[in-house]
Amino acid sequence: MADIFDFDEEELSSKLAKGLTIVTNEKDDIINGYMPIVNEDQEQDDLDNRLGTSYEVNFDEIYEANESRQNSSVNVKSLSTNTPKKLTIQDFEPIKVLGKGSYGKVILVKDKENGKLFAQKQLKKASMIVNTANYERTLTERTILERVRHPNIVKLYYALQDFDKVYLMLEYLEGGELFHHLSQERILSEKVACFYIAEMILALRHLHMNAGVIYRDLKPENCMLNRRGHLVLTDFGLSKVSNESNSLFGTAQYIAPEVIKGETYDSQCDWWSLGTVLYDLLTGSPPFTGNNNKKIMDKVLTQKVKFPFYLSQDARDLLSKLLNKNPAKRLNCDTNFDDKVKTHRFFRYINWDLLIHQNDELQPPPLRPIITNPELAENFDEEFTSMKITPPSSPLDYSLFDRFEESRSDSTSSYITIKKPKPNAESGFDESVYFNNFSYTHEETFLR
Template sequence: MKVLKKVSILRTQKDTAHTRAERNILEAVKHPFIVELVYAFQTDGKLYLILEYLSGGELFMHLEREGIFLEDTTCFYLSEIILALEHLHSLGIIYHAQGHVKLTDFGLCKEHIQEGIVTHTFCGTIEYMAPEILTRSGHGKAVDWWSLGALMYDMLTGLPPFTAENRKKTIETILKGKINLPAYLTPDARDLIRKLMKRQVSQRLGSGSNDAVPIKSHQFFKLVNWEDVLARRLEPPIKPLLRSEDDVSQFDTKFTRQIPVDSPVFSTLSESVNSIFQGFTYVAPSVLEEMQKPRIVTARSPRRSRRINSRNTPPHLQQFAPRPSPQDTEIMDVTVINQQWIH
């Protein structure tokens, strides 16, 4: 669950835009390797995003445990990430970042980026940022392929390609430093990293109109069947042993041992200001479909076990969904599934 204070979001137009983009993207994007938004709702003071729980943990947590990944493991996870990024790009979305992998954090994504259009937003993790973001010279979808190259390097070596003792020097190294490629990497791996991390955008693999196509055709992925990857037919190289669906053993205990605290909200927003969040509420289609399924109950006597359909139609959606705030009530019935939060 992601909780956002409305007052904090409204402090700058940028924060409001980032929150709106995250909410809209999570609703619009349906893909095997992208996290699913289950619910979105609000109270007078906060916004809530309920996301699919991924019990396998973060990829970097597993990388930290392993030290480095073998090339086969790296190839597997890069393949899934490439398909996720390719899908986002087809929708005009730049990701700006880093069992089966799933992309999860869309708070810094940019929406509606068309071919040839550049944006100037400075956001993301410094070590994985493309040079054109750091220089604020304008950037497009190719920044994601630079970040993919940086992630690939990290997987295979245990460290990002460019690091320094402070933020300023790290930026200088990204802009001017030379990539040190260990001798143990195969020629195909070294070649792909070099081509993904070209500082000249026009020379970067994936920068053209074909987007991910030349990357998927690279020799590093020569054994990959992309249809099998998309269908998740392949056996993941890392399969955590989980005790239950809500097992949290794959996450840092620093977080899992914390006691959840719902921080208080001391300010009250006016009705006109709150109208900015009109249409935020959402319930995933998969939840609605589940509600429509016949209920299966088991009678107390084994002789009388039978399938029983509810006599009445399923209760109204609003009985299951979190109680909408007043500004959502008027539009709940017609917009709960399809309306994007656009204001």
């Protein structure tokens, strides 16, 4: 299949150096969005440190998996021919914080009109202008998810912005992180682990073979469970829309040796990461650990993988094939799926056809999340769900959006500079930007 993505690795930075300014003297035209509640700082010794840069990507057409999206708690129904209302952040009620990272927060929100629940990922525009990598990663994630459809990949519904922030309205995965369940169970049995590793393989193969995407950040924290217990891959900010790359990306414990070396690598790096995640699920920790990134990556390059005595021969064999430091000799789950993956004895507990079609009646997921009320976010860490949320104020006004649309038609910049009068009759203006081609509404409406 021909490549479906075109991109220019240097184009975005040059675009951000230019801007078009829109100023309004009417205070009602631009009103504040959320109060600043996101901490953009990241500790230097954080083992989840993300390195490198992502780039702007362009898509020619939508590719969708043949499998029906049975893993979602929402069903698909086509829109009528009427033009849908332009939603703003004011149309959603914040409920609980689901997570927090260097990017900002993920908040559970509810559509005020129909009660549908979404996971709202938000990022402050100020941080995106100061650090263009934040914008690049957000745009990469937004563009990939706009075009990719697969039962084991999170779905994007809306991309919105107000004066202060941008927002990705994502599928709410009520089962929480696989990491959350792993921390409770300590380790998973091979029978349970093989089910979720198999679903990771299906998601990664779709990204590689149908979309030309290298995922680059596979780890338990990025694997979520929906309410039925199926695995869904999330967080595409570090993904690369290309057949190969040589930039350093990922999380130290799960990163492939060729990536650390700075060599040109391809999607084989994701199969190394799959091996590290499998090792983590079966033993309770990744194969290489340490108290800082350098020590971890040194071990990845120089040490052999040690297998605990209790792992079966089947698990050891699969891990050895995935954790081969030579990418040319590493098991390729894309090209060897039928002859070496599906037939591997580690997967003897599952029926691949039932898994692909998510036939829960004949092959239910091994972990069924307990959900008494979706709004309680019971499967998310209380460290986050107990955080206070500052209610949003009004977004950009519809009339101002229309002016943006008119102005950006003549602009080649990635953004338009915008201003609003300072509050409380102060003199002067607060400044922000309006990102061109960021806002998005899916062509279908999703009804529970």
